[in-house]
Amino acid sequence: MQTNADTPFTVVPIAYVESRLRERSEAPRQGDEGAPDAWLSFEPAVAAGLADLRAGDEVILLSWLHQADRTVLSVHPRSDPERRLTGVFSTRSPDRPNPIGLHRVRVLVVEGLRVHVAGLEAIDGTPIIDVKPVLGRGAMR
Amino acid sequence: MQTNADTPFTVVPIAYVESRLRERSEAPRQGDEGAPDAWLSFEPAVAAGLADLRAGDEVILLSWLHQADRTVLSVHPRSDPERRLTGVFSTRSPDRPNPIGLHRVRVLVVEGLRVHVAGLEAIDGTPIIDVKPVLGRGAMR
Numbered sequence: 001m002q003t004n005a006d007t008p009f010t011v012v013p014i015a016y017v018e019s020r021l022r023e024r025s026e027a028p029r030q031g032d033e034g035a036p037d038a039w040l041s042f043e044p045a046v047a048a049g050l051a052d053l054r055a056g057d058e059v060i061l062l063s064w065l066h067q068a069d070r071t072v073l074s075v076h077p078r079s080d081p082e083r084r085l086t087g088v089f090s091t092r093s094p095d096r097p098n099p100i101g102l103h104r105v106r107v108l109v110v111e112g113l114r115v116h117v118a119g120l121e122a123i124d125g126t127p128i129i130d131v132k133p134v135l136g137r138g139a140m141r
Numbered sequence: 142m143q144t145n146a147d148t149p150f151t152v153v154p155i156a157y158v159e160s161r162l163r164e165r166s167e168a169p170r171q172g173d174e175g176a177p178d179a180w181l182s183f184e185p186a187v188a189a190g191l192a193d194l195r196a197g198d199e200v201i202l203l204s205w206l207h208q209a210d211r212t213v214l215s216v217h218p219r220s221d222p223e224r225r226l227t228g229v230f231s232t233r234s235p236d237r238p239n240p241i242g243l244h245r246v247r248v249l250v251v252e253g254l255r256v257h258v259a260g261l262e263a264i265d266g267t268p269i270i271d272v273k274p275v276l277g278r279g280a281m282r
Contacts, residue, residue, distance in 0.1 A: 009151055009152045009153070009154075009205065009268075010150055010151055010152070011150045011151070011152055011239050012150070012238055012239060013150075014238055014239065030276065046214060046230075046238055047214075048214035048215050048228060049214040049215070049228045049229045049230045049237070049238070050228055050230055051215065051227070051228035051231075052227050052228040052230075052231035053228065053230055053231055057231070059230075060243065062203075062239070062241055062243075064150065073187060073188075073189035073190040074189050074190070074192065086192070086193050087189060087190045087191055087192035087193040087194065088190045089187075089190045089191055089193075089194055089200075089271075089272035089273070090192075090193035090194055090198070090274055091273075091274065092273055092274065092276065096190070096271065097153055097155055097187055097190070097271075098152050098153060098155065098203070098270045098271050100203055100241070100270070100271050102201065102203075102243075102273060127150075129239045129241070130230075130237065130238075130239050130241050131230035132230070132232075132233055132243060133231055133232065133233065135171065135233065
């Protein structure tokens with residue numbers, strides 16, 4: 001087993017989001033709250049990893065929330081000042097020590113290195129760092 | 142919004158797994174396939190982020206699968222040579238470009254910086270990089 005001791009904790013983008021959402025302020029809090037469909041443009045180097053992705057697949061995208069504030073440990077949930085400050089590990093705040101977004105989406109189209117997905121709340125230019133199949137039944141949120 | 146241009150793609154461990162699982166070969170494929178309970182030992186620097194974690198919470202752990210081979214793009218699912226080679230983004234293989242594990246677990250005990258969780262398939266010493274609440278109902282796999 002290769003352990004990659006040279007790069008154990010460096011995340012490499014495998015794709016980038018192309019979306020009409022340009023600013024965090026425009027983005028819904030979750031993908032099922034009116035997020036638009038978006039395209040993912042994958043890096044040629046990972047093409048073999050996409051070989052079995054099909055329209056209709058339900059997948060989990062992990063994104064790198066590149067505009068996040070990584071120093072934040074407590075937030076008002078949903079940025080609502082009426083809600084008391086809450087530890088970030090009990091929230092889905094994008095501002096957290098490792099700003100990794102978790103998104104369940106349905107694949108609409110696969111065209112080579114370009115994949116169209118439904119209902120993605122990530123903004124244009126967000127790096128995607130992993131794609132995983134949804135296992136089992138029921139909602140993955 | 143701070144963009145942290147100095148460290149945009151570097152993952153920082155927030156905790157480490159303490160488990161009786163010592164080798165990948167011992168670990169079940171998924172947490173609901175006989176994985177043992179495990180302790181998570183968090184870094185003091187992120188204590189404030191844990192403030193609202195409670196016994197009984199269902200959470201998603203993101204781990205850094207530190208023994209993964211990041212060069213792998215196709216695998217035989219579940220390491221079964223009878224299964225045809227499949228693109229890693231259609232599998233849960235730990236070997237993938239960004240070896241991030243996704244684990245849904247129930248919190249059993251919170252003791253300061255130590256958190257006991259049920260059914261975690263990650264091996265002893267695995268870094269944890271994020272904790273998120275499960276949203277909505279149903280299984281998160």
